[in-house]
Amino acid sequence: MSEQIKVPTMAELLAEGKVPEVLFWVGCAGSFDDRAKKITKAFVRIMNKAGIEFAVLGTEESCTGDPAKRAGNEFLFQMQAAMNIQVLNGYEIKKIVTTCPHCFNTIKNEYPELGGNYEVLHHTELINSLLEEGRITVESGKFEGRSVTYHDACYLGRSNGIYEVPRSLLKALDIEIKEMTNNRQRGMCCGAGGAQMFKEAEKGNEEVNVARTREALAQKTDFIATGCPFCNTMMTDGVKFHEKEGTVKVLDLAEMIAQAAELE
Amino acid sequence: MISSIIFILILAAAVGLFYRSARTIRRNIFLGREYDSETSTSEKWKTMLRVAFGQSKMGKKPVAALMHLFVYVGFILINIEVLEIIIDGIFGTHRFFSSLLGQVYFVAINFFEILAVLVIVGVVIFWIRRVALRVPRFWKPEMKGWPTMDALNILYIEVILMGALLVMNAADQSLMNMNSEDLVAAGLSKYDIGMNGTFYVSALISKFLGSDPQLLFYIERTAWWFHIIGILAFLNYLPFSKHFHIILAFPNTYYADLKPFGEWDNMASVKKEVDLMMDPDADPYASGAEEEEEETQTFGAKDVTDLNWKQLMDAYTCTECGRCTAVCPANQTGKLLSPRKVMMDTRDRLDEVGKNLDRTGTIEDGKALIRDYIRPEELWACTTCNACVEECPVMINPVSIITDLRRYLVMEESAPPQELNSVFTNIENNGAPWQFAQADRLNWSKE
């Protein structure tokens, strides 16, 4: 790795009397899952490079409650929401960025009614504005001659109407984009949502991620790009199932940008 | 005179019967809990005009969309001709609008006849798609029996009605174009509307009907009565059919929830309890009376009466097209879950509850929507991906029902799948769905 990453916590900044531009909500996957941690770090490198003053909650962060809510445990969800909102409001947070579409959706759409009002960004939105403002630049040659297909995350796409921002990151990379037949509004789920990630699937013919990965592999691209740590896991497992890990790599958009910006 | 009286009696009976059925459905829908979409009135109108009137969500399947447009426009406009039939029936007139419109009348009827042909084309193609090509979404398990028969009935009825309309016009124009003396001689002076003209489509049928005025008269009258009685019968078939969507599509899109699909309601009853836990100083009896009423509500839904009235209206609006099921990732990979079945089950159970109410005065019959209709195995297969919600042409939301049923299983029965119980415990104890300590949450930054 090029250089040590800098990850200040809110508590540290407060002690120094500083206020960050934006709070980076890391999320459970981003904090604990080995694959997702790489995405977290790639995004941190991008923010470090762009000189963004951000902070994380660190050990004060807790699950947003999304899996509980989708699974029907509204009590647990609202308990989590209330605790998180107390912490966030305590630090007078105004702006939040997160690499997880589930955290994004929950904090952006469901926290306001419970007393948590923040401007919430998905990391692809923040990276996109950094590119537009020239705060980071990417080497155009890095992905030249390669191809990619983008898998829409349900909680970014259909649930929140964000389809084009992630694609505009790919456009910045000078890589050939091949769309799956089912893309955008008709993009098929990876199979992780609604707390499915944490349980065995019900009886059926096959796993959802196997079916979705087949659609992605049909495009015969070098990369499958995702914007969600759970989609990433599901698609990676799917590629393994089809025994294609030698030819296709599943990467988060932040990782692709970090690579092209020579940060990895 | 006698025929006017018979007509009025039939019309009154048909309208009265329809009113009764529609009122029952309305009553059933309002067995549901409160619902408020928080959408402004102008936004509601716009949505209804765009989605129901303008068919904006049909376009994703171009062939089906075009054929549906034929049938839809045909039926709306041909109703103008039905209005004339009703006026003629009541007052014993013949082609009442012709005296008002003059030659324009022929233009209008020719236009309707073209629409009638397009309706037939649309229906035939629908039939081919469903029966000959067997488009898979029409042959899922929940379509066995009545639902498939219902779908085919509608197609057959539409062809028969349009056919009767054209035969009626065919015989009638032969009579209208006879000279006045011949009509008077045959005792059919009513058919002399004082103008000549051609209805070009039905003229093709006229050739086969001959020129005997008496025979033409009987054909015209038979087709006329057949057509109007057919329409009134069809009207009374609607409340028992998926075809009821031609009415409910309008209010259902009007009242649709326009929030992002990812934004689910925060249950108010839960919020109250959480607020108390977070703030021990809060006065639990602050708004006493209201509170007690809420207390008796179950969390989530066990039966249809635990759903809100919009969810129940969704169920009656569903046209069983199966677009939702066709895009459902769980269904595509062979799981039991089918969002269409969720809607059909909700409607069938609500019908049953309504019948209980009529028969015994109570909704209780020892059954419920959960388990007797929808199995937990179906509910737990949903990834909440919202593909079904996105796809539905009449803005039905199957996920909201799935969620309310899950809420009941979790919060009232504590019966989620075992793995989810551990997820809940982990979130509660460690603040993450996995068994990692919250104290380790920042370790990644040092690795």
Ligand code: SF4
């Ligand atoms: S939200 Fe659930 S029911 Fe609807 S399409 Fe997705 S998995 Fe199927």
Ligand code: SF4
């Ligand atoms: S819910 Fe909507 S998409 Fe699904 S069958 Fe009913 S009308 Fe069709």
